[in-house]
Amino acid sequence: MRVHRALRAEIIEGVLAPGASLTETEQAARLGVSRTPVREALARLVAEGLVTERGPRTLVVSSIDADDVIALFTLRRALDEQSARVAAASADEAQRATLRRLAARFTAVDPAALAAADDEGRHGYYALVAEFDAALDEATAHSPYLAAATAGARVHLARVRRLARDDDERLAASAREHAAIADAIADGDAERAAHATHLHLHHALTSILRHLKETP
Template sequence: MYTLAEVSNEEVMRMRASDRAYATLLDEIQSGVLRPGAVLGEVEQAARLGVSRTPLREALGRLAADGLVAQQSPRVTVVTAIDADDIREIFEVRRALEESAARLAAERGDAAAFAQLAHDFARVDLDGHGAGADGRDAYYALIADFDLALDAAVANDYLTAALRTVRTHLVRVRRLARDNPARLAASVAEHRLIAAAISTRDADLAAHATHVHLHNALHSILESLTASTGSATGAPAAPVVEPVGARPRL
């Protein structure tokens, strides 16, 4: 018989193994190491990740709930594919969530924190250290900081949980897009405008700027996908890029 303490410790260790397996598989799926269609055999993955089958099943269950894997048989799971239609659907949800989040952040957020973020976006150097990779990495880190500040400002667990699910898929979506320096520079300016609008508590501008940013991002990703695979159809109209400080059109 186990004591209560022993059972609790065993449960903690099992959960840690499950979390570790989930984190590793999530990173490999998002980075493309595990490509769409890759087979995740239960026995093989448990041995590779150094966990027993129970925590592996829990990790796979979480990934299935995220929509990143699908079960083909009781012991075989595959990485799901993502295509142009999936991307459009993700952005439909993203638009609804992020526009609402931007509006709420303008009403509830720490103005000084978003003013600092706007300042930081204005100072982004995408060609930092000559090669450019460091500058892009710093920009993506800044976006992560912006997302954290947005979540804290919204202060709505239901909304932020939904946003986390969408962001999980966005990592895969961004990887499908070609490296586009012009689009990346425009994205920096768009994020600066969103942060600045939130800092001045202009909820309408914050929501509108978010809408423009997502429209442009979707168009760029679908255009990139079309160029690489020819599979994207029905892409939206040409992107609308508005200068920093522009007011929403009525």
């Protein structure tokens, strides 16, 4: 588990770049473990789509291109819009109160903080998004298959965010969009929540594809 978590985090953060070769021997030596846990971790990463087999005994970090991103967002639209509808319809009062607080915090996000040289603002923003995701998961906990599928998609989304570079203006807009989604769910308005989610994903996809096109 530890080896899997370590390699997974390095892939998501971009420490292990797309196309990087992953051999059992090298990773075992680097992480200070035997080859067995590395082999097991790599098998899990292949199953998650983060690592690809490129031939006999040859594994590499999976690439991400525009087609991959579009396919990911097609899946996200189906999952996230439905999650927003389910949460709006089924959240209890405590969960709605949590979402209202999150909406207020998203609204209060300072665009200047997102551009902080030490990156503290961005880390704080992503932590807030993680809180929102957790609140959404809690409100849809009675739909375990939906929650599991959504969690799988988020892993790849995190990679895409890193590869597409941070965009302060986009993050500020994203904060406003998250506030709209959280407010709609808290109000119990399923279709407004789904529509706000759709708009957020549309703007996110447009931004990511633009950044990928600009990347040499």
